[in-house]
Amino acid sequence: MPLNIKQFYDSNTHSDNDYPGSRRASSTPEEKPCRACSDFKSWSAASNSIFHPLFQDESKKKEVECPLNKSELGNQTWGFLHTMAAYFPDKPSTDDQRDMAQFLRLFSKFYPCPTCARDFTKLIEKEPPRTSSQTELKHWLCWAHNQVNKKLGKPKFDCSKLDERWKYGWKDGSCDV
Numbered sequence: 001m002p003l004n005i006k007q008f009y010d011s012n013t014h015s016d017n018d019y020p021g022s023r024r025a026s027s028t029p030e031e032k033p034c035r036a037c038s039d040f041k042s043w044s045a046a047s048n049s050i051f052h053p054l055f056q057d058e059s060k061k062k063e064v065e066c067p068l069n070k071s072e073l074g075n076q077t078w079g080f081l082h083t084m085a086a087y088f089p090d091k092p093s094t095d096d097q098r099d100m101a102q103f104l105r106l107f108s109k110f111y112p113c114p115t116c117a118r119d120f121t122k123l124i125e126k127e128p129p130r131t132s133s134q135t136e137l138k139h140w141l142c143w144a145h146n147q148v149n150k151k152l153g154k155p156k157f158d159c160s161k162l163d164e165r166w167k168y169g170w171k172d173g174s175c176d177v
């Protein structure tokens with residue numbers, strides 16, 4: 001049974017203490033629920049958008065540019081993070097190493113899905129980013145992403161394929177169009 005908007009809001013509301021940053025990502029009950037905290041189906045089930053014909057079919061929704069839901073945000077963020085790691089210097093300066101580690105800590109603090117941010121911040125505290133080289137960074141990130149995949153029941157990514165996926169394209173040439 002779909003949640004009504006109040007139930008959905010309650011299930012996606014986090015206290016300031018839950019959120020590693022100092023801001024709240026959730027909206028007030030008078031506002032719409034937090035898109036970045038939920039997947040499309042839960043969000044549309046709880047918001048007025050379910051009554052809008054455009055939003056009843058996700059493929060039609062793609063014709064409109066909308067705020068990102070949790071899955072879209074995650075997919076695009078991983079794309080950015082892995083691409084950034086793929087272009088990190090092979091031999092980073094001490095400043096580069098420190099700044100990248102700091103960036104990842106701050107990024108996880110302000111990531112706008114509170115449960116994702118909380119868990120990723122914990123993961124970083126337990127296993128700090130490795131920034132001594134590009135290889136170290138991209139393999140650390142691959143490992144970290146696989147931890148999230150495991151939590152979500154998604155398949156483990158083969159980290160030996162990182163450069164094909166995020167830098168040079170697949171060896172079969174399928175990206176060379």
Ligand SMILES: Cc1cc2nc3c(=O)[nH]c(=O)nc-3n(C[C@H](O)[C@H](O)[C@H](O)COP(=O)(O)OP(=O)(O)OC[C@H]3O[C@@H](n4cnc5c(N)ncnc54)[C@H](O)[C@@H]3O)c2cc1C
Pocket residue numbers: 070071072073074075076077078079082111115116117119120141142143144145146148149152154156157162165
């Ligand atoms: C920091 C962070 C924390 C998150 N935490 C949560 C959470 O707690 N709960 C939640 O519901 N969602 C979370 N998400 C979102 C979630 O990880 C996915 O992004 C989302 O479910 C969409 O998944 P997807 O199937 O599009 O593939 P994604 O997991 O987004 O992956 C995108 C692409 O990256 C490649 N890939 C997959 N694994 C790896 C890897 N290990 N290394 C390199 N490339 C890889 C694949 O080609 C894949 O298609 C988080 C996202 C981020 C960025």
